[in-house]
Amino acid sequence: MINLKGKRVLLVGGAGFIGHHLAISLKKRGVEVEIMDSLQVNNLCAFQNSAMDIPNRDRYVGILNERLELLRRAGIPVHVQDARDYHGLSQLVAKFKPNALIHLAAISHAGKSNKDPYSTFDHNLRTLENALDACRDTVEHFIFFSSSMVYGNFPNGFASEDTPCNPIGIYGALKFAGEKMVIAYNQVFNLPYTIVRPSALYGERCVSRRVGQIFIESAMDGLEINVNGKGSDGLDFTYVEDLVGGVVNVLENEKSKNEIFNLTFGQSRSLTEMIGILSENFPDVKVNYLPKDVLMPDRGTLDISKARRLIGYNPKNPLEKGYLRYINWYKESMANPDWSFGGKITKHAFVPTGT
Numbered sequence: 001m002i003n004l005k006g007k008r009v010l011l012v013g014g015a016g017f018i019g020h021h022l023a024i025s026l027k028k029r030g031v032e033v034e035i036m037d038s039l040q041v042n043n044l045c046a047f048q049n050s051a052m053d054i055p056n057r058d059r060y061v062g063i064l065n066e067r068l069e070l071l072r073r074a075g076i077p078v079h080v081q082d083a084r085d086y087h088g089l090s091q092l093v094a095k096f097k098p099n100a101l102i103h104l105a106a107i108s109h110a111g112k113s114n115k116d117p118y119s120t121f122d123h124n125l126r127t128l129e130n131a132l133d134a135c136r137d138t139v140e141h142f143i144f145f146s147s148s149m150v151y152g153n154f155p156n157g158f159a160s161e162d163t164p165c166n167p168i169g170i171y172g173a174l175k176f177a178g179e180k181m182v183i184a185y186n187q188v189f190n191l192p193y194t195i196v197r198p199s200a201l202y203g204e205r206c207v208s209r210r211v212g213q214i215f216i217e218s219a220m221d222g223l224e225i226n227v228n229g230k231g232s233d234g235l236d237f238t239y240v241e242d243l244v245g246g247v248v249n250v251l252e253n254e255k256s257k258n259e260i261f262n263l264t265f266g267q268s269r270s271l272t273e274m275i276g277i278l279s280e281n282f283p284d285v286k287v288n289y290l291p292k293d294v295l296m297p298d299r300g301t302l303d304i305s306k307a308r309r310l311i312g313y314n315p316k317n318p319l320e321k322g323y324l325r326y327i328n329w330y331k332e333s334m335a336n337p338d339w340s341f342g343g344k345i346t347k348h349a350f351v352p353t354g355t
Contacts, residue, residue: 005030013105157300203240234268239322242315
């Protein structure tokens with residue numbers, strides 16, 4: 001077991017949904033954490049761009065400011081730097097000298113990726129190649145966030161790390177290409193890596209308009225819930241706290257190196273089941289069923305037995321527990337006059353630290 005206290009970890013794209021949760025968790029464990037993020041991709045700069053038509057803009061700006069405020073309070077430096085700039089990224093790596101680099105920078109939405117493949121390639125693969133090259137001679141552990149979308153359609157509703165990958169659409173294809181790049185840098189430069197494949201994430205302070213988030217916000221706003229398909233599709237919904245715990249396991253264990261892990265809850269649940277939990281808290285919610293997106297693969301359960309065996313991964317939040325926590329967070333935020341997506345906490349002007 002590796003003692004993380006005093007270790008240096010750099011999160012590229014770390015001011016996002018996963019990254020800020022992970023950074024705060026690592027900081028509490030005594031890790032020296034720094035973040036590099038342009039704040040342009042699904043983050044504050046994009047949402048403050050008045051030229052863009054963004055639903056719930058004020059709500060999301062409030063959430064994004066809360067993320068940054070929590071990082072500030074935790075004493076975690078945020079370097080506002082575009083990872084597409086090789087020299088800027090490599091200079092930060094050389095200055096900070098991280099023991100591990102966690103690469104999160106990406107367009108994190110399949111629909112957006114299919115609409116704008118050029119930008120997705122730029123933010124997913126260009127940033128990754130820069131990070132790999134900056135780390136190849138100095139970093140002890142490179143952790144790449146891939147996706148369960150690399151599998152494409154799950155055979156019989158189940159996928160293990162050995163399941164052949166056949167991604168559908170731009171997002172999954174680029175994630176799979178990213179995995180191949182990471183493995184190639186290990187082959188050529190002996191850069192130790194771990195590839196993480198999450199699935200159907202949900203949790204506090206997400207602005208990516210993932211399905212669980214859209215359901216809650218629609219219910220809060222008195223709108224119909226739109227379901228693409230019949231509601232029977234199964235997804236391995238994973239609470240962000242469980243994923244963060246899995247990444248900590250990766251950092252703590254030498255056995256994680258040069259491995260691929262599914263880090264999910266390990267049990268698929270239907271959209272109908274998620275809506276059932278939601279309707280217990282919003283009894284008047286109405287559901288509208290729409291045709292399924294042909295570019296969305298048929299998914300299901302991801303096998304997490306490898307992560308359990310090698311690194312002690314142990315997710316603790318089934319949908320009934322995690323999704324209820326998420327719903328309650330929204331309710332408490334709405335009821336709090338000092339915050340409520342744009343109140344007290346957003347008055348702190350964000351001042352970037354570092355370069």
